[in-house]
Amino acid sequence: MANPISYYWEILKKSDATDVQKRCLVTYKNEQNIYELDFLNEKYNIHINDKKIISSADNSELKNFELILITLYYLINAKEVEISCEFVASLNLKGGDLFFTGSHELPTYKLIKTFKDKPELFLKSGIGLGGRQIQIGDIGFQVLPFPRIPMVYALWLGDDEIDANVSILFDKTIDTHFPLDIINGLTKIVTKKICGNISS
Numbered sequence: 001m002a003n004p005i006s007y008y009w010e011i012l013k014k015s016d017a018t019d020v021q022k023r024c025l026v027t028y029k030n031e032q033n034i035y036e037l038d039f040l041n042e043k044y045n046i047h048i049n050d051k052k053i054i055s056s057a058d059n060s061e062l063k064n065f066e067l068i069l070i071t072l073y074y075l076i077n078a079k080e081v082e083i084s085c086e087f088v089a090s091l092n093l094k095g096g097d098l099f100f101t102g103s104h105e106l107p108t109y110k111l112i113k114t115f116k117d118k119p120e121l122f123l124k125s126g127i128g129l130g131g132r133q134i135q136i137g138d139i140g141f142q143v144l145p146f147p148r149i150p151m152v153y154a155l156w157l158g159d160d161e162i163d164a165n166v167s168i169l170f171d172k173t174i175d176t177h178f179p180l181d182i183i184n185g186l187t188k189i190v191t192k193k194i195c196g197n198i199s200s
Contacts, residue, residue: 005065008072009051015076024078025147035075040145040193041130046075066185074146078177087152087169090183099180106184107191108166114195115155116164122155125197129190137167145190149174153194 012020017028020035026046027036035046036056043056053062053071062068090100100106115122119139126141127133134142137154144150150171158164168191174183 005069005072006051008069008076009048011076012046012072013048020075023080024075026075037071037075038144038147039071040143040190041128044071046071064189067189070182070186070189071146073182074149074177078146078148081148081173081176083148083150083171084173085150086172087150088172089167089169090187092172093170093175093180093183095180100184104180104184106168106187108168110191110195111153111155111166111168112164115166116158119155119157122153125194126153128197129193136169143190143194145186148177149186151187151190 017030017035020026021028024035024037026038028034029036033048035048037044037046044062045054045056047054053068054060055062062071089096090106091097111122115125123133123139123141126143129143131141131143131153134140134152136152138157140152140154142150142152152167152169154167154169156165156167168187170183178186
């Protein structure tokens with residue numbers, strides 16, 4: 001596929017708006033042909049006619065290729081499946097034990113490097129992205145990248161004998177909506193935002 005984003009735009013353009021709303025939990029402005037989608041603490045306007053994604057916060061156009069691709073993939077492929085609130089590790093997803101290794105390993109090392117001795121900052125960063133604190137690890141939070149895709153981040157503090165660690169968990173329904181490579185790409189994007197939100 002030479003240009004997957006162009007391909008996805010064409011599929012979305014042909015999709016039934018009522019179906020997209022139900023599957024993806026988005027709103028639709030019929031006259032403008034625009035979907036409104038929540039991503040973490042942001043709201044994106046998906047302009048079908050112009051093939052653009054605009055942030056409602058500052059009216060800027062989204063330029064991140066991978067995030068555009070994943071956003072369009074969500075709008076096309078998300079299923080009308082309720083969140084289970086049962087969270088699992090990537091290795092427990094179907095095929096995850098083989099996929100999430102080597103170059104596909106989740107970027108927990110970035111989180112450990114940034115937050116290993118800063119639990120309050122870890123929580124503040126998650127809350128700043130629209131997350132909420134939950135009881136997991138020494139400190140943890142849940143964020144919602146897309147309306148049907150919750151993720152959990154948990155920090156385990158280290159001591160003289162054990163190194164600090166971070167767990168990234170997914171609602172067990174995530175692989176109903178996304179293949180493993182999309183899950184991996186989304187995790188990298190969300191993790192980068194968490195690490196980059198420490199000044200908030």
